[in-house]
Amino acid sequence: MTSTVSATPFAPVSGSNGHGQSPDSVRRLPDLRLPAVTVRAVTPSVSVVVPAMNEERNIRWVLERIPSCVSEVIVVDGYSSDRTVEVARATRPDVITVPQRGRGKGAALRTGFERATGDFIVAIDADGSMEPAEIEYYVAALHQGYDLVKGSRQLRAGGSLDLTLVRRLGNGALVGAVNLMWGSSFSDLCYGYFGLRRDKLELLGLTSGGFEIETEIAVRAVEAGLRIAEVPSVELLRQHGLSHLNAWTDGWRILRLLARERLPLARRPLVDALDRRGLHPVGTP
Structure with a gap:
């Protein structure tokens, strides 16, 4: 992004100089015309984090549609037993693949966040249920000064082809609970398409x-007082396979999270659950 600033030439001096001197006694400067100066605005870099577990049939569709505004793509592999990593590397040679630490989507996202180097980070699922072209909307909102940009299936121009009745009712109840307990006005909550500024991650803990x-x-x-925005998003049907989400189990996990956040308890867990598939002896790849 560039802007051009033209230097204004010195104007010829006329009239008194304020010390009783006539115009003829004042030294006149030449009409200097300086060359135009080009000022380059820094364009923020964008990292996309893609948690993936056994998404061999879907990952190509996602990676091929990532827009050009993205400078770094990180696929976090959740101990896939299929060719997810191989397909990702073949589809996009510049992709960064890292094994997740711990279990679950949250562990995968946190692993990707630590590896990301972009000023902005956008998270997208690997199953093809989110349109990669929408990344540009998240980046545009972050560029306007927002710290967190959440996708919403409830806003005008948003929607879902995959929300079952149970998921719709559960999501609505959780949205209402969060808005009541935190005084917020979210329209959607349990949706994993979002963007955030990397320098705000430490505040979230x-x-x-x-x-x-x-x-x-x-x-x-x-709680951190960040600037938050929602952008419309259309949730698509998963391209292939079955979702890893369990509406009942994950719904209870969210309820426990909300209770924990409102109680005066330590936020950090005392024990991390690790998966032995991610543990290797020191010195081995």
């Missing part, structure tokens, strides 16, 4: 291991 991390990000952002 994320610890969640599962899908409840999406709610944790929202309530922690409210």
Whole structure:
């Protein structure tokens, strides 16, 4: 992004100089015309974090549609037993693949956040249920000064092709609870398409291991006084396979998170649950 600033030439001096001197006694400067100066505004870099577990049939569709505004793509592998990593690397040679630490989507996202180097970070699922072209809307809102930008399926121009009745009712109840308890005005909550400024991550202090991390990000952002925006998003049908989300189990995890956030208890867990598939002896790849 560039802007051009033209230097204004010195105007010829006329009239008295304020010390009783006539115009003829004042030394006149030449009409200097300086060359135009080009000022380059720094364009923020964008990292996209893609948690993926056994998404061999979907990851290509996602990576091929990531827009050009993205400078870094990080696929966090959740111990896939299929060719997810190989397909990702073949589709996009510049992709960064990292194994997640811990279990669950929250652990995968936190692993990706630590690896990301962009000024802005956008998270998107690997199953093809989110349109990668929408990344540009999240980046544009972050560029306007927002700290957290959440996708909403409830806003005008948003929607979902995949919300079951149970998920719709559960999401609505959780949205109402969060808005009541935190005085916020979210229209959607349990949706993993979002963007945030990397330099705000430390303020959030994320610890969640599962899908409840999406709610944790929202309530922690409210508590930290961050500028939050929602943008319309259309949730698509998963391209192939079955969702890893369990409406009942993950719903209870979110409820426990909300209770924990409102109680005066330590926020950080005392014990992290690790997966032995992610543990290797020192010195081995």
